[in-house]
Amino acid sequence: MAQNEKITINDIARRTGLSKGTVDRVLHNRGEVSRKSYDRVMEVIRELGYEPNVYASLLAKGKKHLVAVLIPASEPGSFWELAASGIGRGVDSMTAAGVEAVPFPYDQYDIESFRAACAKVLEAEPSGVVLAPLFQGETEVFTGKLAESGIPYCFIDSRPDSNGYLAYFGMPLYKSGYLCADQLTRERNIRGALIVRVRRDRYQQSDPTVNRRAGFLDYMLENAPDCKIDNVFVDPNDPDGIYTTLDGYFSEHPEVRHIVMFNSRIHLLVPWLAAHPDPDRRVVGFDNLKANMDALRDGTVSVLIGQRPDEQVRLAIEALAEHALLGKVPPRKDHFMHMDILTRYNVEDY
Amino acid sequence: MAQNEKITINDIARRTGLSKGTVDRVLHNRGEVSRKSYDRVMEVIRELGYEPNVYASLLAKGKKHLVAVLIPASEPGSFWELAASGIGRGVDSMTAAGVEAVPFPYDQYDIESFRAACAKVLEAEPSGVVLAPLFQGETEVFTGKLAESGIPYCFIDSRPDSNGYLAYFGMPLYKSGYLCADQLTRERNIRGALIVRVRRDRYQQSDPTVNRRAGFLDYMLENAPDCKIDNVFVDPNDPDGIYTTLDGYFSEHPEVRHIVMFNSRIHLLVPWLAAHPDPDRRVVGFDNLKANMDALRDGTVSVLIGQRPDEQVRLAIEALAEHALLGKVPPRKDHFMHMDILTRYNVEDY
């Protein structure tokens, strides 16, 4: 649509009186061209509105682009499984354009496995890398290496304070806490609310939930200052312990009917909640894990706030693909995903 | 990644003792091949796990694919403007793969302009068509012609009862009414609710709001059977009339605090609502028009239910692109979009 007829490097070779070879050299500015020729070629290029033919280029260099996706191994039913499902989701037309996204999984609790995965990625010489910065220090080391090799990378889920990334796709964490509080407390005059937390001490990982909690608490301060907020800690690997903990808490605080968790594990509470039904209770959690959505369906959980991790991955891959293919740099770096409010009435098509 | 080394039609030509030409013929089964050769080629193809090189193919045929998008002209601030914005959103890598999406706008109130747009589309010989079936009869005529020409098409927004389409992307209408009712009536014991409707008689158009209303009424019947539901009709082009109508209604029914509209025009009520603030009022509408989102922000409207018309368009284009490029047929035909619940706390990143 640009020009009436598509113009090729031949056209611009003819017009400049130079050869295809030279034109190609300036096109990819790989030197060995006289200043004069360079300028002349550039001039004609813009004059004629030349646009390279991607197929021809790709065909000629016979290279497939690889986008490495560095995220934790997707244990069934986990948050990262959702994220991983975004890898295949990548438009097939992208595949058709010669970009392949490949997962490089690692154990999110084992920093060594992360290092190993990083090494593999480097070996594979990808055109781009998508990663979630779980291990802060190690991530910095790795992205440093990527930068050295001139390999662009995108963050998903959360984002370190560095600056070299091509783009970031994630949920606005603080705001999500705010939204969460609003969904939790539809009425005024709430007596108390319970935050169920998971202890995470051992791992030197970043913790996205602290921002969420901050947003939550600020909302409560502003809108329900008299609400007493309790915290309770549970171990995700100890279902019985969770049950007992809740039993203990609620026998002391039967008046509390508002419960919230800031990570993706709200489903851990289902056994206790199901055993102690209460139509006036309100439970809000995060992320569309299968187990969470089931809890929504059967009414155990009232609202889930979703962030489409699969979309985050897809968008990151696409950004990288476009960078590799077309040299495009996204106009904005930070892309905050919409926060989806899920209830039993709109989970089905999620 | 498929095979160790990429295998080409030359390989399979050599292996079968036939020529590239013949191989190509069976690849695109365009006949002129003996049964025997055909079988042999197919055998070797699967044996070697041959996969065509899309660039080479595209380069050779030098054809760009055109996807025509047949939707109403996007008046600023309208629903269709949102939809149209999905056209550009199409991944650029798709563009890189040689697919261009082009809008063919028409006047949604003028069936003649629709016919004209259809004619233009046919002339352009697109590889696929995206359309919203506003004019029922005319749509049938048009899709009939498309079918004749072997051009695949996708519906967005709503879907006729026909069957020849490649895919459909839209909101589940009945369910959206149900969801709407749930968002409107958070408490029990509602005295009354008001449905504001737009008269549409002149136009022989399909009306998606009837299903929505049905879902809404069913929810109310099941969950708030004692709620009296009133209807009021307004003319979108007569702001003063709207104001007066509401004035009239609410002077008679001051106890009604729940208001809903099933089309995308909830913003029409803003002047009256803003002039008569009531913290206990609840207003629910549909679609993320700019004006609607503004109303959400300033608190005039409580909840908006969104369906991402731009995504519908994008997905439809992609489905068509993949069909054109790779011959892929979507596994499911009907794709129901997630219904987004928007409040003032999550509009920002929408």
Added chain:
DNA sequence: ATGAAAGCGCTAACAA
């Protein structure tokens, strides 16, 4: 610094 030429894998027109 520049040009010539051989492909990349596939398509399509033409011969046979």
Added chain:
DNA sequence: TTGTTAGCGCTTTCAT
């Protein structure tokens, strides 16, 4: 029915 061949637009040696 099948084979041959000339490109498609660009990249990449290898000469010059």
